[in-house]
Amino acid sequence: MTANDIAYNGKVEGDVVVTRADAVINWIRKHSVWPMPMGLACCAIELMASAASRYDISRFGMEVMRFSPRQSDCMIVAGTVTYKMAEVVRRIYDQMGDPKWVVAMGACASTGGMYRSYSVMQGVDNIVPVDVYVSGCPPRPEALLDAMMKLQDKIGNESSVRDLRKSKVVASG
């Protein structure tokens, strides 16, 4: 158990848990990641399949697939990002509130996939910063769930308190 996990020793502390703020904040954040499915192409179907009953993403607290960027934490870019669509993806990413993460699902979102052509952006990381890349064409739902678990590990290791203290209030409008 790393220092960021919550430690609880009933005999010593009784009903009180003493831990680091980071541990609590990260624990809360990683177990209720609300994804925003940017379902563009075939990977969206595997995303829907991972939300369906066989591969139940609800076990991880992620079945709340909010299509509103303001209400979501993680943008799962599932499918080919074309240059025409790129500005839309960026604008939606900008509308998400902090903290936010991006998962590039599939070969097309990671690097352009098998579409090396004039209209396909070779990887969504040209336009948004990506946290986890999932390979596959399309990735199996198990692969997506594994990626979400890696994202959870990544969230667990963040220094949230320091980021909260540092973050500037961005003027809107």
Added chain:
Amino acid sequence: MIDEDYIKSLLDKHSFLSHRESIDCFTVDCPAEDLVSFLKALRDHEGFELLIDLTAIDHGEGADIRFSTVIHLYSLVHRGYIRVHSACLNNDEPTIPSVSSIYPAANWHERETFDMFGIQFSEHPNLKRILMWDEYPYFPLRKEFPLAGIDTPLPADDVVEVTQASVEPAPMMGGPFVSPGSGVISDSEPRAKDESWTEEKEKKS
């Protein structure tokens, strides 16, 4: 039924047509100026109510007629197809009359053909790009346009300011890996056409 007699009667009725040999369906060549009247006759008198497809072919920069459109129609009565080839006038700025007044289905097909080839359809109600963004300067399916694309700025200025992204040519690494097929076997193996440019080595410009 589209059989020998029907074909003969159709060719007699419209003398400007010329028959083309084809393995799968009845194919004719129709000059551009008679195209609209011929299609109108097909829809009203011959029973070809369904426009299946409208597209174009680029025959290459050296050809006499560079662009020609191909229209497929289907008849529920005859249960058969007819294919109409029609050459575009003017090789550099190709134009052809639009048939969207006869078949509304042709509206979007003609927009797509304009988007991909640059063929102007006269009297089209709304001829603008449909698959690429409006300000895209090139016509992708022309033979001289490379598959990887050409450098152009991304259409959204605010996004470019933040991310410095732009429309870049895709990294082909000299591919796609298809062998030309003729010549000595050892030369026609599918190697990268331009081996000086790989992921490790930059392309020499």
Added chain:
Amino acid sequence: MSTTTKEISVGDIGARGAEASSKLDGDKMALNVGPSHPTTHGVLRLIMELNGDLIDKCEPVLGYLHRGDEKIAENMTYNQFVPYTDRLDYLAPLANNVAYALAVEKLTDIEIPPRCQAIRVLVCEMARISSHLLGMGVFGMDAGAWTPFMYTFTEREKLYTLFEELTGARFTTSYTRIGGVSRDIPEGWLDRVQKFVDELPKAIAEVEKLLTRNRIFLDRTEGIGEISKEDALAYGLTGPNLRAAGVDLDLRKDKPYSGYEQYDFDVPIGTRGDCYDRYLVRIEEVLQSIRIIKQVIKDFPTGAWYAEDAKKIFAPPKEKILSSMEELIQNFMIVTEGPQIPAGEVYFEAENPKGALGFYIVSKGGGVPYRMKIRAPSFCNLSILEKLAPGHMLSDITVILGSLDFVMGECDR
């Protein structure tokens, strides 16, 4: 003390609202149903002008998934292009594979053996079931019902298991090759398919119990989005959308391919052409597909699963390649240069779940096509939206889009 009474007429809320709205009647509102929206089946943008809640104008903007398939096809061999056909209508990839293989084979004169034809019919019908199940699940979700989505996805998972056993991939299968299929069906697979189609009508009945006579669903779909016969033909609609409008056109019956003429099935035709009819046509098509699958499995032909005499087109089996010189050279030529297809032009369309998927291929000989045009059914089905939407309310748009059942991967290519 004197009291005075005065009569004040207030009227009910409706009357007051009507009076107020007549004063508010002013400009129309432009609404952008953006490319990323839960109710669109993929990335479709609708630029709408609204007059209150009524739609005045609706202009679809496509191209957000344009990947350049047709240009890619001019640079790949015929077999290298098969994975791209998977991703056209990605809800029924096997049907696209089969349509493409049949189109290219039409340019040659090879004869496909009966077993290969039966395999192709079988996977096409399974793909049809898969696509319609998802179409109906998502249609229910668009109208507000979550449960049918879960039920249909459970059935689709069973189909995915079958596809994975046959082809190796859950859904982007790339199963066919020019001249045959990539591998023969495994042992016992047909029994598992039989078991699946025996159990499927129960699941369909459950979905129907939830939707077909549901008061809310009927109110949302009956009379909405009516397409007349003439409009459907004029705008080039094909597939269930055309049949729901009343036109009897099914390519499996009118221009049968791959042995469809041997099987006995009905084609459901609608009467009014509204969203409800399209839903009913698709449910009935799933039941008819089950009927076809049962007939295919009953007399499944034996023999070769690829065209054995197509020397320059289909790669020989692996054991022969690794032991005999001639087959080794044949395999080498087919893989590097591509199957040698004679020159000519051909147009072939197949009855896909979404409509008629057509391939127009111009070949100048060799292994790489000169021009390939993919006639996408969703592209043509969607063109009617500009005419169909005005006059409906904003909340009907989601139901209309769901009932047209289009896929942007196919529409934009």
